[in-house]
Amino acid sequence: MFKSRGDIVYKCTVRLLEDTEILECEFHPSYKGKYLLEHVCQQLNLTETDYFGLRYVDAGGQRHWLHLAKLILKQVKDASPILFSFRVKFYPPNPLLLKEDVTRFQIYLQLKRDLLHGRLYCTSNEAAMLGALIIQIELGDYDPNIHVGNYVTEMRLLLRQTDAIEGRIQELHREPVEGTPGGSGGVKGMSTQEAERTFLKIACQLDTYGVDPHPVKDHRGNQLYLGINHSGILTFQGSRKTHHFKWSEVSKINFEGRMFIVHLNYPEKKHTVGFKCPCGAACRHVWCCAIEQMLFFTLASSSDACVYSGGGLFSWGTKFKYCGRTEREILERDGLLAPRDSQEDHSSGGKRKASSVPATPSTPMTGDFGYSSLPRSTHSAPLEESGGLGGGELCNGGCLLAGPAVDIALAPQDSRPADKPVSCGTTEYVVRDSCSPSSSESGGTAVTTAPGEEWRAPPAVLQPAPRPFSLLRAFVPSFLFVWLSLALAALVLFETDWPPLRPLKRKPELVSLRHHYYAPLKEYLKRKVVELF
Template sequence: MFKSRGDIVYKCTVRLLEDTEILECEFHPSYKGKFLLEHVCQQLNLTETDYFGLRYVDAGGQRHWLHMAKLILKQVKDASPILFSFRVKFYPPNPLLLKEDVTRFQIYLQLKRDLLHGRLYCTSNEAAMLGALIIQIELGDYDPNIHVGNYVTEMRLLLRQTDTIEARIQELHREPVEGTPGGSGGVKGMSTQEAERQFVKIACQLDTYGVDPHPVKDHRGNQLYLGINHSGILTFQGSRKTHHFKWSEVQKINFEGRMFIVHLNYPEKKHTVGFKCPNGPACRHVWCCAIEQMLFFTLPSSSDACVYSGGGLFSWGTKFKYVGRTEREILERDGLLAPRDSQKEGSSTGGKRKASSVPATPSTPMTGDFGYSSLPRSTHSAPLEESGGDDTCNGACLLSGPAVDIALACTDHLRTVQEEAKPPALGTEYSARDSFEHSSSESGATLATLAPAPDWGGALAPAPRPFSLLRAFVPSFVLAWLGLALLALLLFETDWAPLQTLKRKPELLALRRHYYAPLKDYLKRKLVELF
């Protein structure tokens, strides 16, 4: 007896932020991505679900975010087994404003994971403090009877965990909190909640907070890494952050084949910068990530937010529809922002909001005890001096060295469940080194300025795509020649009775003898030589 489509149940595995924790889930063919995410969040008692997502890898090794409005099965049809990873998708500019403790804890777990896998750049002093806070959260106050020897070595905290850093972490774990009797800037005496709060506060002020780096190349072929977060689009070369394109400066984002293109609108003039991705699917993934981040952190409303981009000469491009609430809608719902005057805005937009009409700045308000700046921090943007020894990190030493670990950060480091591609084998020393072999030796790489961008009339307006004469002509030309070829085969290679009279006409006989037959013989000879 055959089952109907509605009776079929598919099983999948969802790996949580702790690698040792997984969920086994089931879904029907008619279920969309939103169902699975809501199910996972329900199991974790998460109500602030908008910041999270599920990631998977297709058969070609390309990572994707599970689209909430599309069928699950259609997105992972080639995957066996079906594996997802629960991750923070939109890192809030100020995680301390989140309402629920469980949400902040998941943000902490994600940042802890980013630190371990080298995605969170920081100085050696910041790395030691972050490591000490993790020890305080997981082991509690230092106890000389329990915490003996080099107990930090047994815990995996950092990607490059040297003896020097471990010694500093233990020292901070032993020292009392500043402001207490005998306090000297350590973490002893902090509660678990205080330590988590301090960890998140330090991490979210780093340049690479919320950045999942994508490998690209500039117009000179130099290896760069592109990062996208709530503040805009960042580029890294070697150990430096070279450029920061804020959302307020970005007019439009699109892609053509392997080229990811950013149109910038400065007060004095407009620029277009391009980055070459490893392949077409990777370029489309970068574009989707950039569009989602921009819309989430800049649009006041997600209604009718739809974006188009071209994909190349022989493709019709890509349509991307944003699904879910924006950050401003979340903050308004939680009472952290005053609601907008919907009637006033409705009259100015004619009932349909366009992405080009929104202020391209993060809408999260800042509180007194927390400061966020989108400007580069000098300790992270300055080039590093060559380190003379393996453990001689100073205050300017990055946690994971130069671009070597940015490359590692492009993929998640897997242990128990093989969800993503394993990163390349890299060095193991915690020290500042020369940049990646493909990186430029120049002190400041300039990105490819392709041409002055025309006035596109808005960054991401949900209007129909403009008509392209070239894209309309090429498919029509190809289809016309295919039609003529099929007609010639029908006339000269078949014995269909209705065509017999037509085939005996002098014009067609001459056409067959002088053109069709020689071309047919030529193609036959070439095929014989080829095979």
């Protein structure tokens, strides 16, 4: 921090998607998060800024996304030095539809990073193909005079980079593209842009595309990882996908203490699913991430959308205000979706009728709504039809939740989960604990543990999610209620001339109370109000 032209200016460091690249930025105390993000995007020549965000780690080790509508300094007041990480916040369902090449390149860098840190699960064949495409993008066509020996080893591409996969990557790098003379399904002959598009095409169809795993526990205390992306909320046990709750099935999301709660609405029945997070701060972070992802990919318009969670006589409510455009607004702006007005006019022969568009959650009549009115339709553009790239199947890692949803009640276990390696094919990956930030964000070193056994999901139990009781939450509202009641009673007693209260006002105790305490306090408050206005 230093003074410049009489104003206080703060310095911060922003790490880009390549860890070797950083930006040194400055901001004033009055600047909001939007200024810093726009400044970073401007330095990167990015115009499609809505998909990106800045992440930071607080003093307690909890990660947060920098809120664009709030003051930067207020969000990072305890951080020293101030360090941000530029990351993809909203992974587009089909990155090939992005307008700018530079935006697709940033998405590619993020996915390359996800692959290296074990957040992007795939089969061995897919891992080899993705690795070969990275080699093709960064080194170009295979040249026997340049690419000698085991040159793949020098490049870190995968979290568990075995000799077998490295050999397969080299084979694919040497083999020509399928469809060319002598082509056998390799990557030789692809231009940088073609290889990048092929990489994005494969990656965006994987189950863990756009998933930042959050550690949670089920009702048996088993370790799960919660993923949130454009398609909904997913749960993983090891490499196995156990549940997938689509946004169209989610009616509302809230949290209580360390419990993250998802309310599902099926034709057969309504269900409540609960997950226990390691701490209250982690639970609120998961809730904020889920709310933002849901609003971005399902909301028709972002006009002052506010979401509330909790609240009541014995619990604190949390308000989250969404800031920025939604995916539908971006697609409409880029001409990939017809504007809503034209869609409405088309059905009525060019004459818009007020009753032609019913008030549904996806077309809210007001911008400000409660969390129980979250949108439940998706406007994501369809994916392109995929070809036979890589010769491998998609790694589903498990099965989708079939039939009615189940309720999961969680046991009160406080132990913090450790990073758990998982396997997919012959390649092992590690799911990083979202409460333990990566080394690029916190300056620490990532630590992994030994591989664990693969787990098969047990039959879920139909139980309601418990509502935790907090003594502090019960005491503070009660304390405030008592004092407000006493203040109101004093006003009625000393400021009114109600006949039934006259005998009570003449009592010596109340006369002394009014003379020594009430009257001086009244005069003091009156002076302060006059000075204020």
